[in-house]
Amino acid sequence: MNLRRQLLLVSLLTLVLPWAGCEFIRETESALRQSQQQMLSGTASAVAESLERYPEEFPVEPGGKHTPADQLYGHRLETAPLIDGYVNDWPLPAESLRQIGGADGPIRFVLGLHGRHLYLYAAVTDNEVVYASPSTIAVDDGQDSADRVVLVSANPPMASESLMFAAEAPGPVIAWFQSSFGFGPEATVQAHWQDVAGGYQVEARIPMNLLGTHLGINVVNAASEREAGIRSTSFVGQVPGPFVTISPDLTSLAEKLVQPGTRMLITDRYGWRIAAVGTPGTTMQPSQGAVSNWLRIAYKALVEPGTEPAFAEPDPSGRERQPYIATALDGRTSESWFRSLESGKAIVAVAEPVSGNGSTIGAVVLQQGTDAILSLRNEGLARLMNVTIVATLLVAAALLGYATWLSRRIRRLSGAAEEAVEGAAIRTALPSADAADEIGDLSRSFSHVLGQLADYNDYLRSLASRLSHELRTPLAIVTSSLENLEHEGLEGAPADYTARARDGADRLRRILNAMSEASRVEELMEHGEPEAFDLESVVSPTVDAYRDVYPERRFEFDCTATTTTMRGSPELLIQMLDKLVDNAADFSANGDVIRISLESGDAGLVLGVHNPGPPLPERMRSQLFDSMVSVRSDGSDRHLGLGLYVAKLIAEGHGGRITAENADDGVRFSVILPVGDTKLAQVGRK
Amino acid sequence: MTKRIAIVEDEAAIRDNYAAAFRREGYAVDAYESRAPALEAFASRLPDLVVIDINLKDDVEGGFELCRQLRAQSADLPIIFLTARDSEFDAVSGLRLGADDYLTKDISLPHLMARIAALFRRLDAMQKPQAESGRITRGSLEIDTDRMTVQWRGIPVGLTLTEFWLVHAMARYPGHVKNRQQLMDAAQAVLDDNTITSHVKRIRRKFQAIDADFGCIETVYGMGYRWIAD
Numbered sequence: 001m002n003l004r005r006q007l008l009l010v011s012l013l014t015l016v017l018p019w020a021g022c023e024f025i026r027e028t029e030s031a032l033r034q035s036q037q038q039m040l041s042g043t044a045s046a047v048a049e050s051l052e053r054y055p056e057e058f059p060v061e062p063g064g065k066h067t068p069a070d071q072l073y074g075h076r077l078e079t080a081p082l083i084d085g086y087v088n089d090w091p092l093p094a095e096s097l098r099q100i101g102g103a104d105g106p107i108r109f110v111l112g113l114h115g116r117h118l119y120l121y122a123a124v125t126d127n128e129v130v131y132a133s134p135s136t137i138a139v140d141d142g143q144d145s146a147d148r149v150v151l152v153s154a155n156p157p158m159a160s161e162s163l164m165f166a167a168e169a170p171g172p173v174i175a176w177f178q179s180s181f182g183f184g185p186e187a188t189v190q191a192h193w194q195d196v197a198g199g200y201q202v203e204a205r206i207p208m209n210l211l212g213t214h215l216g217i218n219v220v221n222a223a224s225e226r227e228a229g230i231r232s233t234s235f236v237g238q239v240p241g242p243f244v245t246i247s248p249d250l251t252s253l254a255e256k257l258v259q260p261g262t263r264m265l266i267t268d269r270y271g272w273r274i275a276a277v278g279t280p281g282t283t284m285q286p287s288q289g290a291v292s293n294w295l296r297i298a299y300k301a302l303v304e305p306g307t308e309p310a311f312a313e314p315d316p317s318g319r320e321r322q323p324y325i326a327t328a329l330d331g332r333t334s335e336s337w338f339r340s341l342e343s344g345k346a347i348v349a350v351a352e353p354v355s356g357n358g359s360t361i362g363a364v365v366l367q368q369g370t371d372a373i374l375s376l377r378n379e380g381l382a383r384l385m386n387v388t389i390v391a392t393l394l395v396a397a398a399l400l401g402y403a404t405w406l407s408r409r410i411r412r413l414s415g416a417a418e419e420a421v422e423g424a425a426i427r428t429a430l431p432s433a434d435a436a437d438e439i440g441d442l443s444r445s446f447s448h449v450l451g452q453l454a455d456y457n458d459y460l461r462s463l464a465s466r467l468s469h470e471l472r473t474p475l476a477i478v479t480s481s482l483e484n485l486e487h488e489g490l491e492g493a494p495a496d497y498t499a500r501a502r503d504g505a506d507r508l509r510r511i512l513n514a515m516s517e518a519s520r521v522e523e524l525m526e527h528g529e530p531e532a533f534d535l536e537s538v539v540s541p542t543v544d545a546y547r548d549v550y551p552e553r554r555f556e557f558d559c560t561a562t563t564t565t566m567r568g569s570p571e572l573l574i575q576m577l578d579k580l581v582d583n584a585a586d587f588s589a590n591g592d593v594i595r596i597s598l599e600s601g602d603a604g605l606v607l608g609v610h611n612p613g614p615p616l617p618e619r620m621r622s623q624l625f626d627s628m629v630s631v632r633s634d635g636s637d638r639h640l641g642l643g644l645y646v647a648k649l650i651a652e653g654h655g656g657r658i659t660a661e662n663a664d665d666g667v668r669f670s671v672i673l674p675v676g677d678t679k680l681a682q683v684g685r686k
Numbered sequence: 687m688t689k690r691i692a693i694v695e696d697e698a699a700i701r702d703n704y705a706a707a708f709r710r711e712g713y714a715v716d717a718y719e720s721r722a723p724a725l726e727a728f729a730s731r732l733p734d735l736v737v738i739d740i741n742l743k744d745d746v747e748g749g750f751e752l753c754r755q756l757r758a759q760s761a762d763l764p765i766i767f768l769t770a771r772d773s774e775f776d777a778v779s780g781l782r783l784g785a786d787d788y789l790t791k792d793i794s795l796p797h798l799m800a801r802i803a804a805l806f807r808r809l810d811a812m813q814k815p816q817a818e819s820g821r822i823t824r825g826s827l828e829i830d831t832d833r834m835t836v837q838w839r840g841i842p843v844g845l846t847l848t849e850f851w852l853v854h855a856m857a858r859y860p861g862h863v864k865n866r867q868q869l870m871d872a873a874q875a876v877l878d879d880n881t882i883t884s885h886v887k888r889i890r891r892k893f894q895a896i897d898a899d900f901g902c903i904e905t906v907y908g909m910g911y912r913w914i915a916d
Binding site for chain 2: 472473475481483484509512516519520521523524537538539542543544545571575
């Protein structure tokens with residue numbers, strides 16, 4: 001991973017800023033919610049306490065046998081429906097209809113209150129509608145077999161009464177009222193029978209004063225006129241359960257107590273809603289227009305955990321069955337958080353039991369939206385998000401730019417450091433050397449190291465010639481002394497010893513000459529004047545001469561170059577060829593063919609010397625042409641590893657280069673010489 | 687009359703060795719270890735030949751300075767540089783100052799003696815009337831083997847002893863290739879290839895200074911050099 005990616009990753013850390021902001025907001029949110037919940041809880045318990053003074057407003061079940069399933073609920077209707085057999089003008093959601101099983105399928109019905117009238121709507125599934133005849137209704141007091149809907153009313157302990165709706169034909173129907181006073185049509189009741197596919201619908205308007213406190217519905221499905229019909233009912237037993245509906249007194253009381261933005265529900269001990277006032281403020285959408293979409297997405301992702309259940313509106317059936325209300329009806333205060341599906345905002349709901357006579361007679365439910373907190377939060381969040389995201393982007397961009405700049409400097413430095421040692425001479429000037437930072441330090445220490453390396457290289461390069469120079473004087477002492485000694489007329493053993501010493505001194509002298517050869521070649525190239533000559537006509541006779549010098553080797557010369565004219569010093573090139581041929585002869589065996597070739601290459605003339613023999617050791621390849629490096633393992637004193645170094649000096653002095661590679665069961669040295677105008681250049685030393 | 691050789695050399699062992707060798711050959715020897723005492727002695731009496739080391743202790747180029755001053759005193763005095771410095775540059779500088787020969791210290795004593803003898807011979811020949819017998823003529827080239835001088839088209843060519851011997855060796859048998867070893871033997875010196883190359887180059891240049899079209903010394907690549915009669 002390069003420096004740029006690393007710093008880019010590091011710049012991601014700036015994302016901690018918005019995260020921390022969100023955490024802060026979440027904390028604030030949590031605290032605010034807590035306090036809001038506590039406030040609401042306080043209000044709820046105060047309301048519950050005040051409601052305890054009106055126990056009579058809470059319906060009491062005298063018998064105690066009935067379950068809430070046996071009870072009917074009267075919805076408060078804002079407008080009066082038209083009595084036409086259709087439910088679509090009822091101001092209620094479709095879920096408000098209660099369903100019971102019938103003989104031919106489900107029976108759905110609903111009760112509503114408007115003014116002083118009870119409204120009834122029932123939709124009955126009936127495969128074959130059996131109409132009543134006036135005679136059967138009148139004679140049979142409703143006991144005969146005709147399809148009909150019966151509203152049972154009771155005022156315990158008095159006997160039940162019932163209001164029967166049966167049709168002689170679709171359209172307005174007469175309601176028959178049966179009570180202890182007898183059986184007859186009831187004129188105050190308005191009803192309408194509507195046949196529909198698969199059944200019929202009945203809608204009726206009944207004055208409240210006609211009815212008791214307990215209400216139930218029976219539906220009779222008759223198969224034919226002469227058979228008794230099958231009765232379906234909304235309650236168990238003879239007497240229906242108590243009728244529950246909105247209490248006007250409690251509603252007006254709640255209206256006084258409820259605060260804006262809060263919904264108050266009051267239920268009886270079974271959860272039936274007997275008062276519902278206000279809204280939890282979720283319908284308002286304050287400051288939402290100012291919040292952009294992406295911000296809302298970010299907000300939802302970062303701040304809102306979104307784990308709350310969807311907010312349930314007051315139950316359309318009229319009975320609140322949510323767990324927190326059920327808990328309150330068990331006598332414990334409970335609260336819950338919801339999320340409005342409509343606006344997506346949080347809603348806190350608190351349910352508080354209402355006690356009366358030592359037991360729970362109902363519950364107060366308060367629901368409040370978190371509009372105030374939300375808008376506050378959104379504004380702060382918007383600012384925070386904008387600022388931190390801009391800051392993050394700026395920091396990331398700055399870090400990226402900085403990293404690019406930094407890595408470019410480092411790359412330049414490393415490139416320069418690598419290049420510095422590639423040429424013949426080590427260059428110590430590196431980029432960023434003037435910088436005051438660590439890269440500058442690095443550059444300077446690189447320069448320093450390169451400088452030392454260059455000094456050391458120079459030292460190595462000049463070591464041979466300096467050594468030979470320094471050794472020449474003591475050698476002269478030795479040889480001149482020996483020569484003087486020889487004139488002392490030595491005989492026998494002393495003469496032998498002197499002769500051996502002379503031999504040794506001669507060898508030493510030859511070695512010293514070889515050691516200083518490189519510097520003399522450099523001098524020659526420095527002062528030499530290049531001349532134009534034909535390389536082939538120089539090399540060709542030289543190869544002939546090699547045949548005499550190395551009689552045990554065979555030589556082949558092959559010239560494929562088209563033009564062999566070049567500028568330079570033929571003597572030096574021959575000297576170079578001497579070194580290469582000497583090297584080739586050393587590494588080949590008697591009878592081997594040493595091939596010398598002259599070819600045209602891309603960069604100029606290629607002078608090649610190939611000899612069969614052992615391959616070059618890989619580790620020595622790069623140092624082969626360095627001063628005092630020899631791959632010979634026999635350690636012969638004739639070779640100080642200067643021959644190839646001299647060859648390299650001459651090649652480079654002609655603007656060319658020399659390479660060695662293993663090829664064709666042997667080793668091939670190639671000297672690439674440019675054919676253009678070449679000035680003999682001084683190489684290596686300054 | 688005994689010839690007097692002065693040797694200026696800071697290295698006592700070499701100085702003594704050379705002095706002993708010279709004396710054995712019958713020369714009188716004055717040995718000096720630095721420039722000042724040598725100059726002092728030369729002021730009163732010049733020797734017949736001077737052998738100088740360039741590097742005289744702390745006086746790094748004292749030999750060059752001494753040579754210049756001696757040449758100022760006498761134009762004929764044979765001066766030989768005998769030094770450990772084998773660079774081309776030093777050799778050129780030394781010869782330009784008027785030295786008759788520039789030798790490195792790896793020369794053997796017999797070779798040195800041969801050169802000294804040759805220089806004395808030349809000196810003697812200069813003082814005698816010119817004898818016809820010691821002359822070789824090859825076209826425009828005239829070689830006086832006694833005086834060890836060379837003329838090209840009648841104009842003297844200022845060659846050092848080594849250069850003279852090289853020209854002599856080549857021109858004696860025009861057309862014959864002389865290889866390096868032969869040239870080395872002729873020059874009474876142990877020279878490496880590069881030194882011979884430099885010598886030949888210098889000889890050519892000296893002839894070309896007189897005759898720009900000079901081309902009688904031919905390089906036979908891989909073999910050596912030969913003289914082509916013009």
